[in-house]
Amino acid sequence: MKIKICEKFSKINKLQKKLIEVFPDEEIIVKKCINMCKICEHKPVAKVDDKKFKASRISKLIEKIEAEF
Numbered sequence: 001m002k003i004k005i006c007e008k009f010s011k012i013n014k015l016q017k018k019l020i021e022v023f024p025d026e027e028i029i030v031k032k033c034i035n036m037c038k039i040c041e042h043k044p045v046a047k048v049d050d051k052k053f054k055a056s057r058i059s060k061l062i063e064k065i066e067a068e069f
Helices: 012-022 058-068
Strands: 002-006 027-031 045-048 051-054
Touching (some): 002 012, 012 027, 051 058
Parallel strands (some): 002 027
Antiparallel strands (some): 002 045, 045 051
């Protein structure tokens, strides 16, 4: 699966590191835009195989992705 995250998120490095830890065999891609404007700057968001996920914290986002896949 491909996990796409937006580079505009304020804690992008932390988010990317956590995703790599949890999903070491998956492709983590940092994009300029993942079409979740105005949310991505303040909250962790991701597109996984074209399905959008958002959460209030990085750990919650990872839980949502794990539950789906």
